[in-house]
Amino acid sequence: MTSKLKTYQAPKFIFVVGGVISSVGKGIAAASIGKIIKSRGYKVSNIKCDMYVNIDAGTIRPAEHGEVFVGEDGVEADQDLGNYERFTDQVCTKDNYITTGQVYQEVIRRERNLEYHGEDVEVVPDIPNEIIRRIKNCQKKNKSEVTIIEFGGTIGEYQLLLFLEAARIMKANKPNDIFFVMASYILAPKLIGEQKSKPTQFAIRTLNSAGIAPDFIYCRSEKPLEEAIRNTISTVCSLPKERIISAPDVYSIYDVPVNFEKEKFGEVILKTLGLKSKKKNMQDWVAFSQKIKNIDKQVTIGIVGKYFNLKSCIDTYISVIEAIKHASWYHNVKPNIVWLDSEKYEKNPEKLKELKKVDGIIVPGGFGARGTEGMILAADYAHKNNIPYFGLCLGMQILTISFARKILRNKEVNSTEFEEGVKHPVICTMEDQIDKIHNKDYGGTMRLGAHIAKLSKGSLSFKAYQKENISERHRHRYEFNNKYLEILEKNGLRIAAINPEHNLVEIVEVKGHPWMVGVQFHPEFKSRPLRPHPLFRDFIKAAIKNQ
Ligand code: GLN
Numbered sequence: 001m002t003s004k005l006k007t008y009q010a011p012k013f014i015f016v017v018g019g020v021i022s023s024v025g026k027g028i029a030a031a032s033i034g035k036i037i038k039s040r041g042y043k044v045s046n047i048k049c050d051m052y053v054n055i056d057a058g059t060i061r062p063a064e065h066g067e068v069f070v071g072e073d074g075v076e077a078d079q080d081l082g083n084y085e086r087f088t089d090q091v092c093t094k095d096n097y098i099t100t101g102q103v104y105q106e107v108i109r110r111e112r113n114l115e116y117h118g119e120d121v122e123v124v125p126d127i128p129n130e131i132i133r134r135i136k137n138c139q140k141k142n143k144s145e146v147t148i149i150e151f152g153g154t155i156g157e158y159q160l161l162l163f164l165e166a167a168r169i170m171k172a173n174k175p176n177d178i179f180f181v182m183a184s185y186i187l188a189p190k191l192i193g194e195q196k197s198k199p200t201q202f203a204i205r206t207l208n209s210a211g212i213a214p215d216f217i218y219c220r221s222e223k224p225l226e227e228a229i230r231n232t233i234s235t236v237c238s239l240p241k242e243r244i245i246s247a248p249d250v251y252s253i254y255d256v257p258v259n260f261e262k263e264k265f266g267e268v269i270l271k272t273l274g275l276k277s278k279k280k281n282m283q284d285w286v287a288f289s290q291k292i293k294n295i296d297k298q299v300t301i302g303i304v305g306k307y308f309n310l311k312s313c314i315d316t317y318i319s320v321i322e323a324i325k326h327a328s329w330y331h332n333v334k335p336n337i338v339w340l341d342s343e344k345y346e347k348n349p350e351k352l353k354e355l356k357k358v359d360g361i362i363v364p365g366g367f368g369a370r371g372t373e374g375m376i377l378a379a380d381y382a383h384k385n386n387i388p389y390f391g392l393c394l395g396m397q398i399l400t401i402s403f404a405r406k407i408l409r410n411k412e413v414n415s416t417e418f419e420e421g422v423k424h425p426v427i428c429t430m431e432d433q434i435d436k437i438h439n440k441d442y443g444g445t446m447r448l449g450a451h452i453a454k455l456s457k458g459s460l461s462f463k464a465y466q467k468e469n470i471s472e473r474h475r476h477r478y479e480f481n482n483k484y485l486e487i488l489e490k491n492g493l494r495i496a497a498i499n500p501e502h503n504l505v506e507i508v509e510v511k512g513h514p515w516m517v518g519v520q521f522h523p524e525f526k527s528r529p530l531r532p533h534p535l536f537r538d539f540i541k542a543a544i545k546n547q
Pocket of ligand 1: 365
């Protein structure tokens with residue numbers, strides 16, 4: 001008789017650490033590793049460790065550190081959790097996100113509760129131990145067979161040391177279950193005309209000095225890795241050449257897992273981890289990454305926002321951009337996204353005319369009064385000129401204010417966020433936020449995470465979702481003021497969704513306009529490459545029609 005007893009397989013952990021420079025796609029690498037291992041039938045989870053002392057990303061300016069990604073459970077996290085969700089199609093929670101702040105907060109809380117039983121509490125080992133506890137907790141809760149842990153920042157940063165120490169301790173205890181990927185960048189200065197491995201060698205040495213030897217080197221570069229460079233790195237690290245992965249620039253980030261498979265990285269990882277190679281299931285993804293390369297028709301979407309001041313808007317609005325891409329590709333067009341700084345419309349309303357050139361307008365999330373008058377002008381313009389408009393959270397509030405100013409024939413219509421004591425607060429402070437704002441209790445206190453809503457039949461939104469009950473992720477302190485519901489509804493604003501528990505307006509639509517929809521939530525977080533969000537899908541459809 002053959003035994004059906006499964007042998008116990010210890011959970012495996014892969015740490016991803018950056019070398020040389022940041023912002024070269026370490027998050028995409030970690031997400032892609034999750035994707036290829038999952039596609040071979042293993043349970044995976046991804047964790048992001050950020051070195052900052054913030055408890056979460058909720059209080060960080062988006063133009064500084066990129067979008068704040070919101071999970072189902074309300075976690076306000078680094079944008080990389082969005083990459084993990086989009087690639088592995090799995091929901092991330094608070095367990096998938098660790099910061100220095102959380103670690104210290106927990107250690108200090110336990111010290112105050114006498115949980116260290118009178119011992120002195122030390123940075124080492126108590127801080128690394130708490131990091132390890134958190135990593136293991138995430139693995140246990142998700143029952144993941146492989147957990148991928150990405151460290152923010154680049155090797156050589158002082159603040160990374162305690163996280164590296166945690167990883168080193170894990171490796172020392174379970175040498176066969178812990179692995180390291182160094183995600184490096186291979187420079188190829190024009191002046192020299194060839195790739196250079198020295199910066200990567202230094203990065204590896206720095207990792208070595210923390211007591212860690214990498215198992216894989218993931219080499220980002222403009223062109224494919226030159227064989228000589230692969231040989232050098234292989235020798236320096238005493239690693240077989242197959243573990244030096246070439247990761248040249250790609251057409252889209254969604255090509256990365258496909259390229260991994262071309263390089264047989266999936267096989268190599270599983271072999272190194274001592275896991276059986278199961279059949280891979282990536283056909284859909286491969287077909288999708290092929291399809292998007294062959295699209296040449298375009299749709300132009302204008303994003304009217306305000307977080308454009310620093311180097312790039314891509315990080316700030318990453319989930320919105322990806323959701324636009326998913327929906328556009330679904331309709332076989334590629335998006336041409338134009339960045340429109342709302343403040344310029346305030347200074348010069350003539351500039352609004354440029355909106356004629358876009359096929360659809362998105363007003364994304366945001367906080368504070370700056371730039372909102374310009375956004376209201378843009379919403380007016382979209383309304384008058386029948387340009388499809390999609391308002392995301394703040395964008396829904398903007399739509400409501402612009403609409404109400406017309407109906408109430410009054411300039412004194414606004415949100416209490418932008419103008420305290422305004423005569424007609426059509427957007428008002430949520431009841432449970434009043435004390436929080438007054439006491440400056442800002443961290444993690446907004447209306448956060450997944451909440452349900454009931455759609456009204458006959459609305460554009462119902463048509464998109466094709467169902468009555470939905471759940472979407474939120475992040476806001478202000479809401480539609482129900483005192484104005486009747487008058488606005490009577491005059492052409494459709495209340496397309498309500499949260500039945502608290503009677504909050506979740507979606508508004510402008511009747512008679514081809515597609516003008518504002519949602520109090522953030523649909524962008526739930527869009528997937530192979531499953532565009534229904535509202536983005538229909539918004540892009542309307543934009544194409546408007547061409
Ligand atoms: N500032 C608005 C609020 O707090 C909108 C928030 C957002 O766009 N996420 O309600």
